Amino acid sequence: MALNLHLLRMFVAVSRVGSFSRAAEAMNLSQPALSKGVRDFELQVGCRLLNRSQKGVVPTSEGLALLKHAEDLFAAERAAEEMLSARRDLNNGSLRIGASTTIATYMLAPYLGAFHQAYPGIDLHLVSANTREIAEQMAAQDIDIGLVEGPIEEGVVIAEKWRTDIMKLIVSEHHDFAADKEPIDPQRLGGEVLILREPGSGSREVVTQALAANNIEPLRFLEIGSTAAIKQAVAAGIGVSIVSTVATRDQVRLGYLRTVELRGLTIERTLWRLKLPERTSRPAARAFEELLEDPQIPQP
Structure with missing residues (x-):
């Protein structure tokens, strides 16, 4: 049986946030379409993957087992995309930056401006959330750069002092x-x-x-x-x-x-820069990291 990867993404999205409505918003889908997709996927695999209740949605034991494989699969997919991107120069592509709220709102503008001026072909995507959420997105490899304001729990993500x-x-x-x-x-x-x-x-x-x-x-x-x-x-x-x-x-x-x-x-x-030790930074990410250490960038 070949898994439908589009339906698998729907299942993963719901499992991550514990809500069909929030997952539908994140995937730019209607909630009925997402709910039907997850039901169709459960029929395809032949077992219930999610327990639904008024308090939210949580994976079943089968769902948890599948979720681990799915995250590994999508991490490999992102690694392949990053490998291809690394073979291109800095004239095109994108960079995903995640920053906790104060950093995103009040500190990053000079760095974003300097990067855009140096590499106008790179599309910048800035995600603003609290420290815990940014650390989770870095662990999931949903962002390339992570900057946070507070301490994080030790795990797959490590923190290096920024400023x-x-x-x-x-x-x-x-x-x-x-x-x-x-x-x-x-x-x-x-x-x-x-x-x-x-x-x-x-x-x-x-x-x-x-x-x-x-x-x-x-x-x-x-x-x-x-x-x-x-x-x-x-x-x-x-x-x-x-x-x-x-x-x-x-x-x-x-x-x-x-x-x-x-x-x-x-x-x-201390403001921290997050890292994944086993992840090789893409060229755009390395260029932005160099700007973060550039003393000539005006400080807000």
């Missing part, structure tokens, strides 16, 4: 802290609502670890899924936050936000 980022407390222009001319006692955060990113965000991990190490417990936490939305909430006086200084420069310059120094507490984080 250091400074994080500072931000408050609204009307907050009591905004009037302080000197650094404040970090323990004063105990009376504040601290706004954080979602679980899986590198920013969240760095902030919570720094506060815990200094025995600082805010009044309560508010979770918001993007740095841009966090800045809007802080400016509206909903709470305070600790974010990358590169993400707040415009709002601070315009007076909507104020940065406040914390006495005796500096929060720095």
